[in-house]
Amino acid sequence: MGLSLHISIVPVILMVVSLQVWLPLGCLQEERAALLQLKDSLNYPNGTSLPSWTKGDAHCCYWESVECSYTGRVTELYLGGVRNGELRDWYLNASLFLPFQELITLYLADNQMAGWVENKGVYQPFKMNKLEHLDLGYNRLNNSILSYLDWFSSLKTLDISYNRLEGLIDLKECPSNLEALYLSGKNITKVVALGGPTNLSALYLNNITAYGSSFQTLLQSLGAFPNLTTLGLGDNDLRGRILGDAFLNLKNLELLDLSYNTLNSSNIFQTIRIMTSLKTLRLWDCSLNGQLPTGLCDLNHLEDLDISYNDLSGFLPPCLANLTSLQQLDLSSNHLKIPMSLSPLYNL
16 A cells, blocks of 8 residues: 555656756746836837736746746747837837846847937946847837947847848947848948958848949948858849859858849859859749750759749750759749650659
């Protein structure tokens, strides 16, 4: 009897221990207080967002948009689009984040943010040394936001797309270990990275409003990032051969997105053919016409090719059979024909 009771209790004990190991212990008082202050700031002067964040609830690790470690420290805050759209510009008091010493991910996109109020009422340097992912996209920030990037020494991903940045973008304050940068949707003419994130591997410059020689200058500035493996240049009204020599130093690219541009001639492949490391190439809706050139066959590491919604015609070049790594192929909305020698492409 005693043995039976002992055996039945063991699983219960193990379950309790397991819960104690994996469930947050309950957030720190100072972090809970900071979250409530952040809620008040996001709702100023009369917003109603985050109703579940209440003073009477001590378990802030279970609040919406909050993630914690098993020790009860706040590690992720997903606050994109929280501020009510009818409210005016929001100036964030940066000192509200001082208690979050273990914060890794912070999403503040689409909140009408127009700037930072630095260390209001606080007399210690503001740093978020653990933060790795910061999303400030779709706000109202101008170039001054760039001077604050040295607050985030461990930052790996930064999204400042669709703000009010313009002209020359100087990334000298960006952390040296930044890996991915989203700069889409601005009137940017040049990107400078002297002393900045020279190891940047992913850069997104979609929907930039610079034209002609200004965009050519922007493309030339990409030479500051020789380690790029991902480059997004979609929806930029690129025309004809404007790409030119801008890509000569980008031989490590694995993903190139030029979709929704007016490239017209399929001669673009003569420029792209030097990027023999490419694995993904997106050229949908680029007004490409004529036949596919054999230069495409030089991309022998290609895994994903999208040339849909163009005006390409004729037979696919037989040398495409040599692209043995190809896994995804989208030729839809063209006038292309597949010769019998390429019949295995039907299976992609």
